[in-house]
Amino acid sequence: MTSAPRTPRPLLNRRLAEFGTTIFAEMSALALRTGAINLGQGFPDTDGPEEIREAAVRALRDGRGNQYPPGPGIPELRTAIAAHQQRGYGLAYDPDTEVLVTAGATEAIAASLLALVEPGDEVIALEPYYDSYAASIALAGGTRVPVTLRPKDGAFHLDLDELRDAVTDRTRLLLLNTPHNPTGTVLTRAELAEIAALAVERDLLVVTDEVYEHLVFDGEHVPLASFPGMRERTVTISSAGKTFSFTGWKVGWVTAAPELVTAVRSAKQFLTYVSAGPFQYAVAEALALPETYYTDLRDDLRAKRDLLAAGLTDAGFTVHRPAGTYFITTDIRPLGESDGFAFCRALPERTGVVAIPNAVFYDHRDEGAPFVRFAFCKRLSILEEAVVRLKSLAPARQE
Numbered sequence: 001m002t003s004a005p006r007t008p009r010p011l012l013n014r015r016l017a018e019f020g021t022t023i024f025a026e027m028s029a030l031a032l033r034t035g036a037i038n039l040g041q042g043f044p045d046t047d048g049p050e051e052i053r054e055a056a057v058r059a060l061r062d063g064r065g066n067q068y069p070p071g072p073g074i075p076e077l078r079t080a081i082a083a084h085q086q087r088g089y090g091l092a093y094d095p096d097t098e099v100l101v102t103a104g105a106t107e108a109i110a111a112s113l114l115a116l117v118e119p120g121d122e123v124i125a126l127e128p129y130y131d132s133y134a135a136s137i138a139l140a141g142g143t144r145v146p147v148t149l150r151p152k153d154g155a156f157h158l159d160l161d162e163l164r165d166a167v168t169d170r171t172r173l174l175l176l177n178t179p180h181n182p183t184g185t186v187l188t189r190a191e192l193a194e195i196a197a198l199a200v201e202r203d204l205l206v207v208t209d210e211v212y213e214h215l216v217f218d219g220e221h222v223p224l225a226s227f228p229g230m231r232e233r234t235v236t237i238s239s240a241g242k243t244f245s246f247t248g249w250k251v252g253w254v255t256a257a258p259e260l261v262t263a264v265r266s267a268k269q270f271l272t273y274v275s276a277g278p279f280q281y282a283v284a285e286a287l288a289l290p291e292t293y294y295t296d297l298r299d300d301l302r303a304k305r306d307l308l309a310a311g312l313t314d315a316g317f318t319v320h321r322p323a324g325t326y327f328i329t330t331d332i333r334p335l336g337e338s339d340g341f342a343f344c345r346a347l348p349e350r351t352g353v354v355a356i357p358n359a360v361f362y363d364h365r366d367e368g369a370p371f372v373r374f375a376f377c378k379r380l381s382i383l384e385e386a387v388v389r390l391k392s393l394a395p396a397r398q399e
Contacts, residue, residue, distance in 0.1 A: 015138045022131060023360045027344065036348035037386045039308075039374045040356045042181070042327060046379060048245035049289070056249075056282035065277025071269055073101025073253070077280045080287040081253050088213075089223050091231070097258040100265050103275040104250035105211045105239040110136040111268035112207045112235050112254065113173075117142040121172035126158065128361030128368055130181050130209070137175075145171070146363045149183055154321050156183035156329070160194050167198065173205045179212035179221065182361055182373040183329050184322020186219045196227035199234075205260075207235045211252075214243045214294045217302045218323040225255070232257045235264060240283040242326075243297070245377075249279040301326055301376070304383055308376040311387030316394045317372075326377040329358060333370045335393055340372050351389045 010017065024041045031038035047053060059065050065074070072078065078095040085091040093099055102108040109132060117123060119141030125133050127146035137144045147163045149156040176195070178187040187195075199206050206224060213221045225234040239252035254264050309319050309328055318331035337343045340357030348354050355372045362368035376383060 015141065016135065019131075019135050019138070023356055027354050027356055030345070030348050031354040034348040034352070034354075036352045036354045037378075037382055037389070038354045039376070039378065039386055040344075040354040042242075042375045042377060043247045044245040044377045045382060046245065049286070049293070052244060052246070052282050052286045052289075055285045056278050059278040059281040064281055065279070067277070069101075069274050069277045069280060071274060072096075072265065073099070074277075074280045074284070077101055077251075077253075077284040077287075080284040081255065084287045085223075085236075085255055089226055091223060091226055091255070093255045094258070098255060098261055100254040100261050100268065101280060102237075102252040102254060102268060103272040104241060105209060105237050105252040106132050107250075107268065107271055107275075108237040108239075108252045108254050108264070109133065109175075109207065109209060110139065111264050111271055112237070113137055113140040113142065113175075115263040115267040116140075116205055116207070116235075116260075117172055120170065122168060122170045123173045123175055124163070124166050124171060125175040126177060126180065127363060128182055128358055128371075129175075129177065131360060133175055133177075134363075142172070143170070144363065148362075148364065148367060149180070149185055151320055151331070154319075155323065156180070156185045156320060158185070158187065158191060160191065163195070164198055167202050167204070171202065171204060173207060174199060175207050175209070176224065177209040179210075179216055179322075179324025181212065181325050182327050182356070182358055183320065184325045184327055186216055186221065186323040188219060189222050192222055192224055193227060196224060196230045200229040203233075205233050205235070206230065208237065210236060210238045211242050212325045213238055214297060215301060215326060216324040217298060217305060221324070233260075235260050240279075240286060243294075244283070244286045246279070246283075249276055249283070251276050251279050251283045304376040304378070304380065307380070308374060308383050308387065311383075311390060312374065314387075314394065315390040315392075326375055328374045328376060330372050330374065331370050332372055338370050340369055344372060351392050353386050353389050 027040040078099040082093045082095045113136045117140040123137045123142045124145045127148045235256045241247035320329045344357045358371035359365045359368035
């Protein structure tokens with residue numbers, strides 16, 4: 001007797017079925033194919049400080065980090081991270097029990113969610129959000145609950161009442177990102193105080209992605225862990241990539257209370273285990289750079305923000321001016337467009353510039369449809385050329 005053929009089972013785990021190739025890979029490939037200026041993916045087109053590159057070379061030559069580094073990260077880097085938190089924010093962390101080095105912030109986020117979220121737990125994230133958030137929540141078996149930042153008066157804003165209403169008895173964790181990618185919003189001290197009070201009141205854990213902490217042009221960056229009752233319930237994540245322009249090194253970190261670091265390390269050890277050995281020594285030196293380094297970085301990026309924002313405005317976009325990060329979100333509806341995906345896929349042929357459709361960062365795709373993100377972490381000459389190319393859109397708006 002012949003049995004009926006079995007229905008083929010999908011190869012991809014059902015938790016990841018909604019996630020295909022990232023939009024960053026698609027748009028970067030489009031930039032290569034067309035020779036367009038890539039203002040899509042957020043990586044600088046110049047390297048960071050020469051002395052930090054030389055520190056990595058020196059570590060390689062001295063045989064430091066060429067074999068497995070310690071699981072939590074090398075002591076020099078953990079000490080430097082703790083010193084950075086103390087110097088910048090007055091937050092004291094024990095390098096031995098409250099600091100964990102990761103393979104970039106992306107791994108830190110994934111490990112935190114895998115460690116802290118049980119299947120069925122609700123995780124609130126500010127929408128639009130970096131695409132790895134959704135995938136990490138799915139891998140952990142959590143339920144994603146978006147709270148949407150909406151544009152008003154030239155910037156995106158959080159509705160604190162909507163955030164409070166989103167918390168249920170099933171909510172386990174808030175996943176926050178400030179300065180916020182892709183909108184450039186920097187949550188204020190008053191907003192963070194209300195979020196902290198909510199977390200304490202409802203006994204929530206919080207994971208904060210603060211990778212753009214040194215890229216604030218308007219306002220200030222205040223770690224959520226610095227608010228009353230938050231240190232023991234907050235996992236703070238940052239990395240070297242955005243601050244020092246070494247995104248390829250993939251050196252990130254977690255700071256948190258010992259029990260939270262232990263939990264995150266329990267998941268992290270089965271992901272990469274360890275990574276970036278020689279680069280850890282270099283990043284330890286980078287974190288000891290003088291304050292003038294961070295000031296110069298902000299001033300440089302502020303000028304680039306202003307240049308690109310003016311150019312995008314002249315080209316006919318509505319520009320939502322970012323207070324932080326190195327991204328500008330624009331609205332394409334003044335150009336007679338409404339579909340960000342179609343617009344971005346056609347833009348390289350039309351103008352020789354690549355951007356990212358913000359809809360990929362939304363659960364509510366329709367809400368994000370008219371928004372497009374441009375990165376300004378590029379050489380000034382590249383941004384000036386991009387502005388010239390984008391001006392070709394303006395006549396179409398005026399017809």
